[in-house]
Amino acid sequence: MRTRPLKVALLGCGVVGSQVVRLMTTHADDLAARIGAPLELAGVAVRRPDRVRDGIDPSLVTTDAEGLVTRGDIDVVVEVIGGVEPARTLIGRAFEHGAGVVTANKALLAQDGPALHAAAAEHGADLYYEAAVAGAIPLLRPLRESLAGDKVNRVLGIVNGTTNFILDRMESTGAGYGEALDEATALGYAEADPTADVEGFDAAAKAAILAGIAFHTRVRLDDVHREGIAEVTAADIASARRMGCTVKLLAICERAEDGRSVTARVHPAMIPLSHPLASVKGAYNAVFVEADSAGRLMFYGPGAGGAPTASAVLGDLVAVCRNKLGGGRGPGESAYSRLPVSPMGEVVTRYHISLDVVDKPGVLAQCAMVFADHGVSIDTVRQTGKDGEASLVVVTHRAPDAALSATVEALRGLDTVHDVASIMRVEGE
Amino acid sequence: MRTRPLKVALLGCGVVGSQVVRLMTTHADDLAARIGAPLELAGVAVRRPDRVRDGIDPSLVTTDAEGLVTRGDIDVVVEVIGGVEPARTLIGRAFEHGAGVVTANKALLAQDGPALHAAAAEHGADLYYEAAVAGAIPLLRPLRESLAGDKVNRVLGIVNGTTNFILDRMESTGAGYGEALDEATALGYAEADPTADVEGFDAAAKAAILAGIAFHTRVRLDDVHREGIAEVTAADIASARRMGCTVKLLAICERAEDGRSVTARVHPAMIPLSHPLASVKGAYNAVFVEADSAGRLMFYGPGAGGAPTASAVLGDLVAVCRNKLGGGRGPGESAYSRLPVSPMGEVVTRYHISLDVVDKPGVLAQCAMVFADHGVSIDTVRQTGKDGEASLVVVTHRAPDAALSATVEALRGLDTVHDVASIMRVEGE
Ligand SMILES: NC(=O)c1ccc[n+]([C@@H]2O[C@H](COP(=O)([O-])OP(=O)(O)OC[C@H]3O[C@@H](n4cnc5c(N)ncnc54)[C@H](OP(=O)(O)O)[C@@H]3O)[C@@H](O)[C@H]2O)c1
Ligand SMILES: NC(=O)c1ccc[n+]([C@@H]2O[C@H](COP(=O)([O-])OP(=O)(O)OC[C@H]3O[C@@H](n4cnc5c(N)ncnc54)[C@H](OP(=O)(O)O)[C@@H]3O)[C@@H](O)[C@H]2O)c1
Numbered sequence: 001m002r003t004r005p006l007k008v009a010l011l012g013c014g015v016v017g018s019q020v021v022r023l024m025t026t027h028a029d030d031l032a033a034r035i036g037a038p039l040e041l042a043g044v045a046v047r048r049p050d051r052v053r054d055g056i057d058p059s060l061v062t063t064d065a066e067g068l069v070t071r072g073d074i075d076v077v078v079e080v081i082g083g084v085e086p087a088r089t090l091i092g093r094a095f096e097h098g099a100g101v102v103t104a105n106k107a108l109l110a111q112d113g114p115a116l117h118a119a120a121a122e123h124g125a126d127l128y129y130e131a132a133v134a135g136a137i138p139l140l141r142p143l144r145e146s147l148a149g150d151k152v153n154r155v156l157g158i159v160n161g162t163t164n165f166i167l168d169r170m171e172s173t174g175a176g177y178g179e180a181l182d183e184a185t186a187l188g189y190a191e192a193d194p195t196a197d198v199e200g201f202d203a204a205a206k207a208a209i210l211a212g213i214a215f216h217t218r219v220r221l222d223d224v225h226r227e228g229i230a231e232v233t234a235a236d237i238a239s240a241r242r243m244g245c246t247v248k249l250l251a252i253c254e255r256a257e258d259g260r261s262v263t264a265r266v267h268p269a270m271i272p273l274s275h276p277l278a279s280v281k282g283a284y285n286a287v288f289v290e291a292d293s294a295g296r297l298m299f300y301g302p303g304a305g306g307a308p309t310a311s312a313v314l315g316d317l318v319a320v321c322r323n324k325l326g327g328g329r330g331p332g333e334s335a336y337s338r339l340p341v342s343p344m345g346e347v348v349t350r351y352h353i354s355l356d357v358v359d360k361p362g363v364l365a366q367c368a369m370v371f372a373d374h375g376v377s378i379d380t381v382r383q384t385g386k387d388g389e390a391s392l393v394v395v396t397h398r399a400p401d402a403a404l405s406a407t408v409e410a411l412r413g414l415d416t417v418h419d420v421a422s423i424m425r426v427e428g429e
Numbered sequence: 430m431r432t433r434p435l436k437v438a439l440l441g442c443g444v445v446g447s448q449v450v451r452l453m454t455t456h457a458d459d460l461a462a463r464i465g466a467p468l469e470l471a472g473v474a475v476r477r478p479d480r481v482r483d484g485i486d487p488s489l490v491t492t493d494a495e496g497l498v499t500r501g502d503i504d505v506v507v508e509v510i511g512g513v514e515p516a517r518t519l520i521g522r523a524f525e526h527g528a529g530v531v532t533a534n535k536a537l538l539a540q541d542g543p544a545l546h547a548a549a550a551e552h553g554a555d556l557y558y559e560a561a562v563a564g565a566i567p568l569l570r571p572l573r574e575s576l577a578g579d580k581v582n583r584v585l586g587i588v589n590g591t592t593n594f595i596l597d598r599m600e601s602t603g604a605g606y607g608e609a610l611d612e613a614t615a616l617g618y619a620e621a622d623p624t625a626d627v628e629g630f631d632a633a634a635k636a637a638i639l640a641g642i643a644f645h646t647r648v649r650l651d652d653v654h655r656e657g658i659a660e661v662t663a664a665d666i667a668s669a670r671r672m673g674c675t676v677k678l679l680a681i682c683e684r685a686e687d688g689r690s691v692t693a694r695v696h697p698a699m700i701p702l703s704h705p706l707a708s709v710k711g712a713y714n715a716v717f718v719e720a721d722s723a724g725r726l727m728f729y730g731p732g733a734g735g736a737p738t739a740s741a742v743l744g745d746l747v748a749v750c751r752n753k754l755g756g757g758r759g760p761g762e763s764a765y766s767r768l769p770v771s772p773m774g775e776v777v778t779r780y781h782i783s784l785d786v787v788d789k790p791g792v793l794a795q796c797a798m799v800f801a802d803h804g805v806s807i808d809t810v811r812q813t814g815k816d817g818e819a820s821l822v823v824v825t826h827r828a829p830d831a832a833l834s835a836t837v838e839a840l841r842g843l844d845t846v847h848d849v850a851s852i853m854r855v856e857g858e
Contacts, residue, residue: 023578023579023722027580030580031577033645033765034577034763130575136722136723137726138567138571138574138575138726141571141574141575142567142571142575145570145744145748146559146567146570146571146744147740148460148463148744148747148748149452149456149460149463149740149742149744149747150452150456150740150743150744151459216462216463276708276729279705291565292736293452293737293739294565294730294736294740295565295731295736295737296730296731297565297566297730298729298730299727299728300705300727300728300729301723301725302723302724307721307723308722308723308724310578310722311578311720311721311723312723314578314722315574315575315577315578315579317578318574318577319574319577322760323757327757328752331463331751334462334463
């Protein structure tokens with residue numbers, strides 16, 4: 001074992017960063033044995049230097065993150081500040097100064113992944129980010145490395161714990177969205193401003209990262225179709241239940257059947273209770289991967305939290321340090337496929353549609369004709385009526401999303417349709 | 430991209446080997462892009478050279494495996510012959526001649542892992558074997574690499590598809606063991622000689638490999654306590670059902686609570702229906718991993734079959750090739766912990782025991798005293814009686830296996846106990 005330590009600069013020391021320090025300290029001997037050299041915490045950059053930070057030598061704490069990263073002797077930079085700036089600039093400086101980088105920053109990667117990878121490659125440095133998607137669950141490494149000899153066709157996952165917790169509460173207590181969100185906030189599962197989670201931005205960033213890795217192509221955040229859970233009602237969840245389904249916010253990355261394009265999207269969807277993702281409760285995450293030869297794989301575990309996320313960061317840290325010592329580099333960006341990302345309209349999916357209609361003969365036939373006119377085939381239709389009002393619940397077969405949404409538009413235009421009460425996609429079959 | 434190809438020697442071209450060739454052929458361009466150089470199949474060693482092998486140039490086929498491995502220009506050897514010899518000797522020769530090795534051979538690794546790792550290290554070569562445990566499921570790489578910064582405390586898995594299929598049939602049809610085994614054989618899920626599977630040898634080899642990697646220590650096949658499923662009865666499965674459990678053949682690797690030793694074992698056990706492993710059906714595999722910081726992770730997928738296993742082999746092949754090109758080496762054996770492996774008697778577990786007893790007052794008290802005398806605390810006891818015969822079903826709290834088995838011995842010695850009808854451990858809580 002080498003005795004000269006590898007120097008680690010930690011940028012950010014909040015929920016995740018403080019756990020990174022704890023693991024580096026309590027597992028110091030194990031880490032040294034696994035890496036082949038001890039680790040030394042060379043500095044910790046924060047915003048508020050005067051806060052008391054357990055287990056951290058105050059002389060290591062600085063507000064000069066740039067100075068820390070560029071001081072010349074840093075082997076690896078761990079970025080757990082979050083957000084785009086100053087994280088992006090600091091990571092760039094780290095590469096320029098010969099350091100490898102480990103980050104948990106999904107927002108930055110989804111927005112600027114290609115530029116970051118290019119900078120890493122230019123300087124022969126590593127860029128690892130397992131913690132950015134699905135917290136502690138080993139997912140990016142299996143996709144990048146274990147499945148490197150296979151062809152991934154589909155990634156389907158629950159990658160946001162906050163929304164999964166909220167939907168789970170709505171399901172188990174019958175609560176509405178607002179009430180379940182309040183509960184999540186009170187219990188610390190939702191942030192004071194829950195927008196990034198409930199509007200699906202967080203899941204969309206992860207979908208972009210996953211699609212890029214799974215399909216060896218570049219997928220930008222803007223390429224990801226995004227719908228949040230704020231519109232999901234207790235009635236939707238009850239309808240899902242009636243058809244043997246549950247509602248989950250899913251991130252779905254798919255290769256088109258002809259293999260010539262890919263899609264990435266985040267939206268609430270009904271999935272059958274028999275699907276393994278249906279039983280993923282609370283703040284857990286799980287990701288289904290379908291590959292040509294490997295078949296259907298699932299990865300399950302805690303999707304967030306200080307310690308789980310730090311575990312993923314440390315796994316990357318060990319890899320980057322081992323690469324440094326061996327003089328090599330881990331796999332960089334793999335985007336050779338250059339597949340176009342198709343818009344949502346080209347995604348092939350199924351709809352579950354509830355209509356409030358006039359209760360008179362012929363309405364069902366009239367609605368069915370609208371589906372047929374748009375080339376959408378109906379799987380099941382259920383009609384219930386009372387007091388001159390009827391409700392029609394239609395589940396379609398698979399059709400392009402554009403045809404499905406055009407069908408809904410046309411239904412809205414019918415005199416006999418009072419309201420399209422809910423629309424939800426059906427996945428996982 | 431380098432244009433000179435990396436040369437691959439394939440040893441064995443059966444269920445797995447033929448799929449390795451298929452993937453190398455159909456995914457040639459993808460593999461070249463991911464590795465940074467094309468792959469060339471340099472030779473295929475088999476036993477019966479005259480068999481027709483689809484998609485393989487007959488001039489590549491040879492019975493001289495040794496000559497192939499030692500010809501001097503081979504970059505990577507893929508060993509999918511199976512068994513100990515000649516696989517062991519051939520792998521040794523491969524290292525001597527500078528080749529990296531990818532193998533799916535759990536039997537060889539469980540028996541001779543340390544010697545193989547030492548030979549690989551001596552020659553600066555790679556030894557990868559993801560396919561040896563749980564087929565297509567990325568499991569060894571996550572354990573070795575993703576969790577390298579964490580402390581794994583427990584691995585609990587269904588790692589043999591044949592026995593899982595049989596237990597699943599017994600559960601869903603009420604069939605006995607023999608009948609379910611016949612069905613598995615007829616459907617191709619069990620081999621003509623099913624001993625390695627049903628007696629737990631296959632799972633024990635995998636448990637030894639998993640424990641070694643999870644705990645950074647050496648665990649030999651002989652260190653693994655092993656019980657098969659041949660004794661599991663329809664009555665056991667019915668009792669499990671009554672207590673909200675199902676029966677699975679589990680491979681369990683645990684770190685002792687004081688952290689100073691480890692255990693590895695394979696045996697049928699009852700697990701609660703609410704446990705994620707309970708819903709793993711048919712020939713699927715799934716492995717639960719509990720780590721200090723990451724928490725509870727699960728990996729799920731096809732545990733065997735030509736294409737899934739070949740997918741895992743190819744993932745390793747890409748890694749070994751990348752390491753070759755980069756001039757580096759992947760992680761070797763990590764056995765620095767040198768923890769002793771404790772015998773089964775020291776494992777702390779729970780028992781479910783069915784006793785046929787004389788139906789007279791005081792028998793329950795007498796039996797309870799036997800448990801108490803051995804320091805085993807009872808969780809629940811259920812007594813049912815008819816016609817002078819009674820049955821007593823006892824579920825214990827956690828206790829050392831030695832105390833539990835001594836309790837059973839003492840119960841057998843009681844006049845009032847006609848028979849210990851069944852004993853099964855209870856896990857997963
Ligand atoms: N929390 C999770 O469960 C989780 C899970 C997966 C991924 N992540 C990702 O991990 C990253 C960190 O998340 P977190 O939850 O640990 O965030 P956090 O608790 O808000 O911590 C952020 C840290 O960065 C420091 N900081 C902020 N601005 C800075 C600046 N300009 N210069 C230097 N330091 C600065 C803060 O300093 P002060 O301490 O002085 O405020 C704080 O220590 C994010 O990218 C997040 O998406 C988090
Ligand atoms: N099958 C699975 O689902 C699976 C899953 C995980 C791991 N594995 C492992 O993968 C390995 C291969 O399994 P498999 O199912 O592919 O076995 P298999 O179908 O029996 O194939 C064995 C191959 O090895 C060749 N062979 C046997 N003895 C040889 C010798 N002395 N020299 C050269 N070639 C020889 C055979 O030649 P012929 O073709 O001429 O008979 C055959 O091509 C085993 O270690 C197994 O444990 C298999």
